[in-house]
Amino acid sequence: MTDLEFLDRAEQLLLAVEQGCDRINDATDADLDSQRSGGMVSISFANGSQIIINLQKPLHEVWLAAQSGGYHYRFDGQHWMDTKGDGEFFAALSRDASAQSGQALRFTA
Incomplete structure (x- = not known):
């Protein structure tokens, strides 16, 4: 994958995360606050916890904390897959966002 291809795919991922937060806020009372700063999206939850997603351009990776x-x-x-074999990005984001919000939340590509 070239740097340009990575940036295109990664931008699509970050946009899907932002749109997912908007969709979830419209459909639930989860009250997610997403903030974008360059190649990073932070999602804040009502309990004060956060999920941080950022691009690691030199490695062609997306990191989720x-x-x-x-x-x-x-x-x-086809998909953004965990480098240690632990699954797909949006499944993990959905799992972690659900745990941190206390309700079932679903993010998709």
């Missing part, structure tokens, strides 16, 4: 830990994802041609 949540209360459950830190995770690295690479695009495999």
Whole structure:
């Protein structure tokens, strides 16, 4: 993957996260606050916890930091997959956001 391809795919991912927060706020009372700063999106929850998603351009990775830990994802041609084999990005984001918000939340690509 070239740097330009990575940036295009990664931008799509960050946009999907932002749109997911908006959709969840419209459909639930989760009250997510998403903030974008360059290649980083932070999601704040009503309980004060956060999830941080940021781009690691030199590595062509997307990193996710949540209360459950830190995770690295690479695009495999179809999905952003954990570099240690622990699953797909949006499934992990949904799991961690649900845990931190106290209600079932679903993010999609």
